[in-house]
Amino acid sequence: MEKKSLIFLIPFLLALCVSLPTMPPSNTITYDGALYIDIARNLAEDITDFTYQGIYMMYRPPLYPYTLSLPYHFIHEPYAQLTVARTVSMLFFALTAVLTYLLTVEMFGNPLKGIVASLFYIFNPLAFTMATRELVHSEFTFFYTLAVYLLYTGRKRGIPYRIYLSFVSAGLAILTRYTGLSILGVFIAYLWLTDHWGWVKKGEYWLGFILLGLTLAPWFYMGHLHYGGPFRPFSVASRVVTLDRPVSVSDYLHLLREDVGLLLPVLAVLGFIRLKKDDEGWLLISWLFVGLIGILTVTHKETRFITFLSPAIGILAAEGVWLAGDIITAVSERTGRRIGAGHTALIVLILALILTVSIAARAGGLKETWNEFGRHESEVVGHAVTAYGGERILVSPSMYTVAGFYYPHAAVEMLLDRKSVRDKISQGYYDTIILKEPTDHLNIEESGNYNLAVEFYDGKFKIYVKKEN
Secondary structure (H helix, E strand, O other): OOHHHHOOHHHHHHHHHHHHHHOOOOOOOOHHHHHHHHHHHHHHHOOOOOEEOOEEOOOOOOHHHHHHHHHHOOOOOHHHHHHHHHHHHHHHHHHHHHHHHHHHHHHHOOHHHHHHHHHHHHOOHHHHHHOOOOOOHHHHHHHHHHHHHHHHHHHHHOOHHHHHHHHHHHHHHHHHOHHHHHHHHHHHHHHHHHHOOHHHHOHHHHHHHHHHHHHHHHHHHHHHHHOOOOOHHHHHHHHHHHHOOOOOHHHHHHHHHHHHOOHHHHHHHHHHHHOOOOHHHHHHHHHHHHHHHHHHOOOOOOHHHHHHHHHHHHHHHHHHHHHHHHHHHHHHHHHOOOOOHHHHHHHHHHHHHHHHHHHHHHHHHHHHHHOOOOHHHHHHHHHHHHHOOOOEEEEOHHHHHHHHHHOOOOEEEEOOOOHHHHHHHHOOOOOEEEEEOOOOOOOHHHHOOEEEEEEEOOOOEEEEEEOOO
């Protein structure tokens, strides 16, 4: 095997080397991440049990919990399961770095540009931060990018089976995150821009759509059996997002600027200027703009939602750096002091490395910010399970899934102002109650069944235990 064929290992190993030392601390876990782990535990026992506390959670995409359920057959300790979840994300992050390299080389025939594009992907603040989170984004980005890569190379090389596999990967992307439905818009926009309506006459694309449907079919069937209809997981997910806090486009762009910074987007814009109206240009335009529009039209938006665009941003940013090389070449020719191609490439590489350092600093800052998310909740619930235990737990809503993570075999309920909850408190049903202020204490003190065991963070969190405990 030629040494050149192993260049793709560079971004893979680099992604692992920067991810391993920056794993989040074990005393922090996100609400969504805890829920995915909770579901995955049940799936390890029963492949159809997509539930948490006995309630089907199919408005959540299934592939990440199913992926976690495989090692969870053998790993049962909560902190070990958390490490597994983060390791799975890290591996998909590293594989996507390889895909970014391969796609760039396939498009532009330049391994150096492939390395630079993968660097910009790896240190994209959002991709870097999500790389070691117990969340779906790394796996989603991988399958989304793989779908784009297979469609492009399948058309370019005239290999139909790659086109078929691209639609299967698109289906897996949708099953990893429902916003993956935008991949269909990317595919259609790219095919129309490059082949107008000629692609409709080609059987490989129709077979691709059939394979996409077959990939989604098991989940449709699960929805039919357990969720009130084959498409109900998607409709419920849409309703949940709509009911969440709305974020305007202008506010969202401001949040993106704070998290990602200006340097990477500016480089991507410069790369856009360098694009040509060819297959490669139309592919990147379709991927970036259709994908971005798919997020901007959602009522509730978070910056992490566009992590799946980070490979495209990385490739465009690399093109932006190469635009600097074009300028250097043009200036040298005009002044009569022509710089050789080797020297130009060296200058471009040095410039890319300097820019990467700045982008990486922003990425490190964002990851540290995320390391604080859920830390207080994790520490409080972690203390409660160690000090007091319990089989019936009542918690404030923001700790509902985190409590399930720390109490894998307990019945966990949310503290809501309902008669059933008040009745259970008056009967001393719960072993441990964990509150996060501000909240309604209901009848905890009045019932006489519970003692205030400990307070955390100046009374922001309170743990009550049943008196007999």
